[in-house]
Amino acid sequence: MAALGKVYLIGAGPGAADLITVRGARLLAQAEVVLYDALVTPEMLALCAQAELISVGKRSGQRSTAQTAINQQLVECAQRYQMVVRLKGGDPMLFGRADEELRALEAEGIEVEVVPGITTALAAAAATKQPLTRRGVARSVAFFTSSTAPGEPDHPALPATDTLVQYMGGREAVGTATRLLAEGRRPDLPVVVVENCSRADQRIRRLTLAGLGEGLDATDGPVLVMIGEALQLRLHQPV
Amino acid sequence: MAALGKVYLIGAGPGAADLITVRGARLLAQAEVVLYDALVTPEMLALCAQAELISVGKRSGQRSTAQTAINQQLVECAQRYQMVVRLKGGDPMLFGRADEELRALEAEGIEVEVVPGITTALAAAAATKQPLTRRGVARSVAFFTSSTAPGEPDHPALPATDTLVQYMGGREAVGTATRLLAEGRRPDLPVVVVENCSRADQRIRRLTLAGLGEGLDATDGPVLVMIGEALQLRLHQPV
Known part of the structure; x- marks a missing residue:
């Protein structure tokens, strides 16, 4: 089995494409696959046009089964790709359900890095x-x-x-x-x-x-x- | 008298040069003059090497007279330059004394734009x-x-x-x-x-x-x- 990829949990910021961090934009341009939320804007996704794009369409209030499915998708992506981005509206660590994704990835021994976003x-x-x-x-x-x-x-x-x-x-x-x-x-x-x-x-x-x-x-x-x-x-x- | 310049209140983020926003980095590279805090790092200032750099060396806890002097410097810069950046560590709107600088600039009719930073x-x-x-x-x-x-x-x-x-x-x-x-x-x-x-x-x-x-x-x-x-x-x- 190939080595596990690395997952970057990146905050997209509020929506405008130039309100992501320089680090976040650079990583997006290198991603092989990007799993993104409903709140991520099309202009933000233009920063990772080279990547496979997967909408995980989560909005606040959705049931937790949806989160479990996202966790599973993240793990599967890290098994198939070296450079995985999980792109979240705002900042991942504030109302971003990051805890659940971090736990799922860590349980499989997958490396994670977090890049903050403008909340x-x-x-x-x-x-x-x-x-x-x-x-x-x-x-x-x-x-x-x-x-x-x-x-x-x-x-x-x-x-x-x-x-x-x-x-x-x-x-x-x-x-x-x-x-x-x-x-x-x-x-x-x-x-x-x-x-x-x-x-x-x-x-x-x-x-x-x-x-x-x-x-x-x-x-x-x-x-x-x-x-x-x-x-x-x-x-x-x-x- | 020449037209007044515009002042950009920009959040530098926590310190790493690539944790500023894309918008903030672009504006820094266009600035004629940058007034920066003690908490802004040298690697961040490398993003505005073309600009005149003015250290306003404020740290939390300093007396308010220092803030008055900064306000005055900002107004004078907007009278002399078209593109003025006020660069603050973190985000300008959270523990950044932005209120006082905004009031001083607005009282003189100077246009201000705020660019958020990673707090x-x-x-x-x-x-x-x-x-x-x-x-x-x-x-x-x-x-x-x-x-x-x-x-x-x-x-x-x-x-x-x-x-x-x-x-x-x-x-x-x-x-x-x-x-x-x-x-x-x-x-x-x-x-x-x-x-x-x-x-x-x-x-x-x-x-x-x-x-x-x-x-x-x-x-x-x-x-x-x-x-x-x-x-x-x-x-x-x-x-």
Whole structure:
């Protein structure tokens, strides 16, 4: 049997092809096979046109059997190819289910390297020009998501940080707003909602915690919701 | 008077020259002048060898007058050059004092664009192969730091997230451990300490919350401390 290949777990970043790291782009151009998520954009895949492309089409909320199948595909690719890339939207180590893929590969003795990616919260902060921390105002940030695991409570305590960022936060963020208001956070606390961050169809909405509590239009793409005093527009900030 | 230049606030990432984004690297190569932090590495500055390089040598904890001087330098550069880069270690929007620089530039009507960078926590997660979230175990993460602003309390409440990441967390993290133990977190909770993340002299230490509470050796470079059940070594994980 041939030597096992190496698997690179690479963060694609939020979507724009030039928001991947230089290291990630170089490795993509060398890959023999690339297994990619539903959130990876076509322009990103143009960076690995030489590779066999396998869509593993996972979206958040899908059942865990799908993850088991991805794990198995990764192992099989490392048995057939020397240079395997697993390309994930955002960063692999934050809401990326990397733990499960690492375990499956390590159990077979397959070497893995992880290349970080720009997580959507930071791309959204850049796109909106709203820092997530502010001296004297916000010096802690939490990234969280609603439950997608069976058996987990749907509503754990909300992080009591200065800034809150909810990933995959469309309708779920309305519930977050309701709970934060009940906890006594002020109704006019700034909220910024970013859809399809860094892509051509990026959409930015500015509202308040009370406004978010009243609901959010249905959306197609990934939604990130940022809440906190740090999100206040600056005096001369162009909108 | 000539038209004002444009300022790019760019995240350099943790240090390795190929962990900047493709967009960041391209803009660096076009810059006329680059104002860079103490944490930006020489290999990163090789990407903008054509530019005038200005060290603004800021380290966390320095007095705010230094920041005022940086703001002023940025404005002056935009008055003299068309293409100005402000290069910051990590990501500009997370513990990067971006708010103050954005305000100073916007007050003068200077156009600013922000390019995100790999924040150290995600580079450390990649380097140690420890995801910060884990299905069924950890679905919220907080990034925080100790106070550096005069008048701020030194010890606000610690975030009650599943995973905690303390930036600039050398000695300060010992106090964090003591407080978490007092709050009832378990003494054998995994802790990973990463110094000089992604650089040639990177150092990774694995300990427990109780061990961190007993102290941490003095270090030279930037230190990141990650705490939580998600940091547990996996069964077959190579160390």
